[in-house]
Amino acid sequence: EMYASTGKNDTTPRGTYYIENERGEYFYTQPLKLGAHYYTSFLDHGVYLFHTTPTDENKVVVPSIAKTLGREPSSHGCVHLSDPDCKWVYDKVPAGTKVVIHGTFKS
DSSP: OOOEEOBGGGOSOOEEEEOOSOEEEEEEETTTTEEEEEEEEEETTTTEEEEESOBOTTSOBOHHHHTTTTTSOOBSSSEEEOHHHHHHHHHHOOTTOEEEEOOOOOO
């Protein structure tokens, strides 16, 4: 069991997907001015990811987003996990593993 936050305004796609080959230790996207550690793609080859709580350009966790983990949707469509949980997914979950996303957020 892992705490997670999904997309604001219902932007995380629901359905059955499979872990893809795209993964890495860190990314940063200039348009959003956000990055994250331990990303693992599950849809559209790097568009939808499991990744840690977002960081700023200095790789420092963004506090306003961190406080939402497991409490409310906070992403642009990806699935945010804690650092240890995300590293576990990154290290242990192989490409081809089934991912099922369903349900709705209930506060």
